[in-house]
Amino acid sequence: MAKKIRFFFRRTNLNRYTITYLTALLDEYLPDFFELKIVDGFGELYKELSLNSEFISVVGYSLGVWEFKKHLEEISQLKRSFKDKVIIISGGPQASGLPEEILDRGADLVFIGEAEESLLSFLKDFYHSLELPSERIIKPQPLQDFNSYPPFAYKRGIFSPIELRRGCENKCFFCQTPYLFPQIRERDLDYVKKYANLLKEQGKKDLFFLLPDGLSYKQKNKGVNITYLEKFLKELSEEGFNLCWGYFPSEVFPTRVVNTPQVAKVLKKYVQNKKISLGCQTGSPRILELINRDHTLEDVRKAVKVLREEGFQVIVDIILGFPQEELSDRWQTLNFIKDLAQNYQAKFNLHYFIRLPQTPFFKLKPTPIEEEIKDEIYSLMKKGIAFGNFFKQLKTAFGNNKNEA
Template sequence: MNIFFHETNSNKYSINTLTRAVEDIENLKLYFFSNYKDIKNLIKKNDVIAFSFMTHNEDDEKKLAMTIEAEHYGIRLIAGGPAITDKNTDKFVQIFDNLFIGEGEEILRDFISGKIKKIAVNNQHVDINKYGSVSEKYKRFGSIEITRGCPYGCFYCETSNIMGKIQRHKRLELIRKEIEILLRNNFKDIRFITPDLASYGSKDGITPDLKEFNRFVDMVCEIVKGRGRVFLGSFPSEIRPEHISDELCEILKGRTSSKTIIIGAQSGSDEILKKINRRHSVDDVIKAVATLVKYGFSVDVDFIFGFPFETEETLNDTKKLITLLIQKYRARIHIHYFMPLPSTPFENLTPKLLTKELRKYLSSLTSKKLAFGQWENQLGQKS
């Protein structure tokens, strides 16, 4: 069997994980393409074209799938990813031959062995110690997943619903092996995938276990020392604001190449934070930024605009917090526009269009390089 994975900026880490999960299967060859033209003449009858996508790019992926199908007879189109849930399969069944819902490693293995139906749902959470994040066989290198799942269940976010609320941490010896694979293949920047870096080793994902976290950082720094760089708390991970402490910063200080730490505020209004189930306060955000700056880090802070229940009062609270973070702590603001995502409590909400005044405000921050983000593309309108 030949499988061609369509790779985008949004799915490259997922493809790495899926590749590692199936690379041991006999008589299987994997190919990867970003541009359809590169593999157009390689596709033959019975080949499989695989897609994994998020809500924001599902239209582009469906269009590409239809183009490929129109030009090749007898191929099979398969699709998975966060955009596909058990509630919205009608949008995809006319295009794709098989739909995968849930974590994909074992579903893909079952598909290759011929065990699954047209719509395959995995309600069981994968043991991330069974599979890996990189594939030496196929030279698929990138960030290493160390934790999967999130206990918080923010109402706008898919992570808890897709990956579960019980966190699964990768064992230290397996993280060590994956770092060694990267280093011996001249991949020298070591980064990690986790919904909250500080939760590594925590039993409940809510109360940090700094002793276990320190063991993780010690191990990583020991392996990488003199051979590469370690990035902790920067993309593709972040740290929840209430988990930032002097003790955590002491562990990170001088041991990470990350000059900037990412934290999620999402709003400057405690009222909004409660409505979106963030489970931290505005004061937690201020304390987190102040602590990080004290230890010499720069900070990028995420904010979401466009919640339908946003009011002028809550919006003013957010603007005040942004002003404080920029002026006092020189933080940089990462702007997002609310997008209702499938499988979340907010999936049926309608985003609130941003007023001309608010768009002008956000554009001003961006033009002064005080803020950044794809909010205009997400909004679908220019300021």
């Protein structure tokens, strides 16, 4: 055909894993269709689009909560400047939950949910017809074997954690994962070995994994499949890889540790990370029930103790500002933090509640934080007990109005 398609992915620090994955997808299945380029800045993207070319330009945005407003402004500016000369498509968590808003700001198409096959299908059709579909909100198409999609763009030397598991059974009311990905998908050990060896060819031996709950992999009846997990870690370790498991970008659920405490010894034997992330979210029993967390505070305490006894530094995730949360709940949480810090040297990653589309809590307002609570959090951070983006997230939720926050 006379014209080819230039495809640009707009990459940022927060969507880089997704962009790497999608780049790998297009490299694998549509290698000759595009001049594909990843751009890291809006200025660079604008300059590329301004160049005279016989190519048709398509820009892909993966939209998450933290950069949503910024990226909407970019989309609007691109559409005002280039109009129909540039096709703008978007996907990701925010796009899946708020497609109409994105279309209103100038995007041509929005891809909902799992978009591997729907994206490939659209691009194939567009390559041949140069016409957009009449339906602007593109629904998911059935995926092939989950093992058939490469985890990173190894042909370009661009790597990211390997997504081992997609979806989560723990339907916490504030979390988007189980609602965005209602079907659980997992990848196999042979898949991991294949791509791990490609990493090794590039001189890399560190393996990181993406899965919402690090101990849910190949689970049995919601319990830890410790036999498979040990086999998985052992075989990769024996091949010379350094494994990071149960820490960013993953965590572990308290009851899995409590019900299968020997898993801590397995992790200690095979993984390189000395820190384990533990989901907790609150120190208030009332709020635990309200947000649909299927564990107790005692479960958290026991899990921290088990992991600490094996030498792990436990990083506990905490969210403040849930809808219907009261001052007494926040003090319970802060006192719980102090207790675990004193007895088990736990550290705490603090967050402020942010509403996410598709979740039961999306239409509920976060609770403002009192000055006395803010002062206590400042003190915990100063002592090194707590860290995180709590105050940045608080500002995102309420803007610059200190009276509201």
